[in-house]
Amino acid sequence: MTTDTTPYAIELRDISKRFGAVQANKDICLQVPAGTVHGIIGENGAGKSTLMSIIYGFYEADTGYIEVDGKRIDIHNSQDAINAGIGMVHQHFMLVENFSVLENVILGAEGGALLKEGVETARVELQRLAQEYSLDIDVDAIVEDLPVGLQQRVEILKALYRGARILILDEPTGVLTPQEADHLFRILDALKEQGVTVLLITHKLREILASTDNVSVMRQGQMVAHRETAKTSKEELAELMVGKKVRLTVDKDEATPSDVFLSAKNISQYDKQGVKRLKNINLELRAGEIVGIAGVSGNGQSELLNVLSGIEPMTEGELHVAGQVITAKAPKDAAQMRGLKMAHVPEDRHKMGLVTGFEAYEAAVLGYHNSSDYNGKVLMNRKVMIDECNQRMADWDVRPPNPHLKTANFSGGNQQKIVIAREVEQNPDILLIGQPTRGVDIGAIENIHEQIVKLRDSGKAILLVSVELDEIMALSDRIIVMFDGAVVGELDAKDADERTLGLMMANAFNKEEQENQKGESA
Numbered sequence: 001m002t003t004d005t006t007p008y009a010i011e012l013r014d015i016s017k018r019f020g021a022v023q024a025n026k027d028i029c030l031q032v033p034a035g036t037v038h039g040i041i042g043e044n045g046a047g048k049s050t051l052m053s054i055i056y057g058f059y060e061a062d063t064g065y066i067e068v069d070g071k072r073i074d075i076h077n078s079q080d081a082i083n084a085g086i087g088m089v090h091q092h093f094m095l096v097e098n099f100s101v102l103e104n105v106i107l108g109a110e111g112g113a114l115l116k117e118g119v120e121t122a123r124v125e126l127q128r129l130a131q132e133y134s135l136d137i138d139v140d141a142i143v144e145d146l147p148v149g150l151q152q153r154v155e156i157l158k159a160l161y162r163g164a165r166i167l168i169l170d171e172p173t174g175v176l177t178p179q180e181a182d183h184l185f186r187i188l189d190a191l192k193e194q195g196v197t198v199l200l201i202t203h204k205l206r207e208i209l210a211s212t213d214n215v216s217v218m219r220q221g222q223m224v225a226h227r228e229t230a231k232t233s234k235e236e237l238a239e240l241m242v243g244k245k246v247r248l249t250v251d252k253d254e255a256t257p258s259d260v261f262l263s264a265k266n267i268s269q270y271d272k273q274g275v276k277r278l279k280n281i282n283l284e285l286r287a288g289e290i291v292g293i294a295g296v297s298g299n300g301q302s303e304l305l306n307v308l309s310g311i312e313p314m315t316e317g318e319l320h321v322a323g324q325v326i327t328a329k330a331p332k333d334a335a336q337m338r339g340l341k342m343a344h345v346p347e348d349r350h351k352m353g354l355v356t357g358f359e360a361y362e363a364a365v366l367g368y369h370n371s372s373d374y375n376g377k378v379l380m381n382r383k384v385m386i387d388e389c390n391q392r393m394a395d396w397d398v399r400p401p402n403p404h405l406k407t408a409n410f411s412g413g414n415q416q417k418i419v420i421a422r423e424v425e426q427n428p429d430i431l432l433i434g435q436p437t438r439g440v441d442i443g444a445i446e447n448i449h450e451q452i453v454k455l456r457d458s459g460k461a462i463l464l465v466s467v468e469l470d471e472i473m474a475l476s477d478r479i480i481v482m483f484d485g486a487v488v489g490e491l492d493a494k495d496a497d498e499r500t501l502g503l504m505m506a507n508a509f510n511k512e513e514q515e516n517q518k519g520e521s522a
């Protein structure tokens with residue numbers, strides 16, 4: 001109970017959950033007042049997603065129970081959670097892509113909605129919800145045509161339509177552009193105003209400070225601290241999460257770039273529909289430098305990484321790498337690019353970085369599995385693979401350090417460490433790296449950034465794509481800005497600030513400068 005005897009919207013009492021040897025949650029207690037946004041933070045593998053999965057009925061707790069509005073409820077599956085007014089927006093959306101927003105929302109909650117009047121009633125209800133919560137969405141749009149930010153709003157609508165009064169958001173901004181993230185936080189304000197309670201999991205302390213009322217910290221399966229957000233700081237929260245002081249900036253000396261390792265000349269790419277996704281890209285990557293690509297996602301950065309890494313062919317242009325000229329007529333695939341000492345950390349670890357059914361030691365050699373280091377004459381050399389995996393898990397602090405755990409069963413941030421370690425430890429001449437710290441906790445970010453700078457200092461070339469402007473500014477020596485498939489500007493990282501980059505990313509920089517000049521001369 002809260003002090004004024006209003007029951008908490010949700011209260012967790014001594015929740016514990018074990019997976020084999022791993023105690024994922026231990027005696028977790030949490031009290032969340034109604035109409036508040038409650039942040040939950042913790043290192044990768046601390047047990048946040050497990051706890052949310054228990055609340056939403058994906059897992060059953062071994063011991064402990066949950067109260068909603070002061071009443072104990074038994075949650076054995078997601079339907080029980082939905083019946084108790086709990087909704088969840090997952091990191092990976094669960095939508096039918098070729099269905100409309102309306103169809104997605106009523107799917108599984110049809111009741112009478114399958115009948116014609118039912119659909120109309122649902123449409124009216126959806127429009128009302130969309131308006132009430134600032135969701136700004138066309139209910140007849142087809143989901144696959146919507147950008148990720150809007151797809152996420154469909155997930156929120158789905159939960160609200162099912163009557164959710166408690167909404168769980170697991171890393172909701174991981175895939176959003178800064179503008180989409182801002183809109184999401186406006187939606188959270190609207191939800192709060194209507195008395196909805198939000199549980200927000202995020203690694204971004206800036207978001208915690210900006211949008212939550214209270215925050216709880218998990219470490220190694222336990223709840224170790226609760227704070228009122230207004231009375232804490234980034235530094236305190238980082239320390240509470242990791243158990244030691246964390247450096248929140250990147251420490252690096254000035255770059256001394258030398259030989260050109262990669263040169264893209266007039267590279268263009270058309271997609272299957274004939275739309276030009278990459279427009280005459282020219283760029284050079286030199287030994288000993290980190291080049292950051294800034295841009296609102298969807299402006300060609302992913303296509304650029306895919307073409308440079310050999311995952312997709314270019315349509316026009318030339319790529320010069322390690323003395324070889326790669327063209328649309330003489331393309332190379334990803335395996336051949338690896339042979340040119342180019343490594344690639346893909347933006348989406350699930351789709352391209354890992355095979356989630358593989359054990360960690362198998363995933364740790366993916367793409368390099370034909371190397372004679374791992375591939376014996378007849379069978380794979382498992383002992384070498386497992387020994388190496390053990391070593392990397394120790395060096396990169398992968399938790400749990402178990403080479404035989406399926407990669408699906410590692411937490412998101414630990415999956416990311418497995419992928420990055422695999423690519424960096426090949427000691428490539430060129431590293432293409434997309435969203436290196438997505439879903440990664442603050443302590444592990446520090447380590448990943450250090451490793452990237454170390455690679456640069458050993459004379460390697462790094463191309464970094466990230467939606468995190470802070471990360472681009474902190475790591476890069478040079479920043480290239482993309483807009484609508486083209487390079488629209490380049491800056492020395494020393495001259496970059498958030499405002500300039502933001503304007504360049506919206507292709508509005510020169511326009512604003514011109515406006516300013518007009519204003520001055522008037």
Ligand SMILES: Nc1ncnc2c1ncn2[C@@H]1O[C@H](COP(=O)(O)OP(=O)(O)OP(=O)(O)O)[C@@H](O)[C@H]1O
Pocket residue numbers: 019022023024042043044045046047048049050051399400409410411412413414439441
């Ligand atoms: N189905 C499962 N089988 C075995 N172990 C699991 C399973 N799900 C989670 N774990 C383990 O439980 C622990 C907690 O994982 P969880 O995903 O809850 O962490 P998290 O705090 O959400 O991490 P992240 O920030 O990286 O997403 C981890 O050690 C993880 O490997």
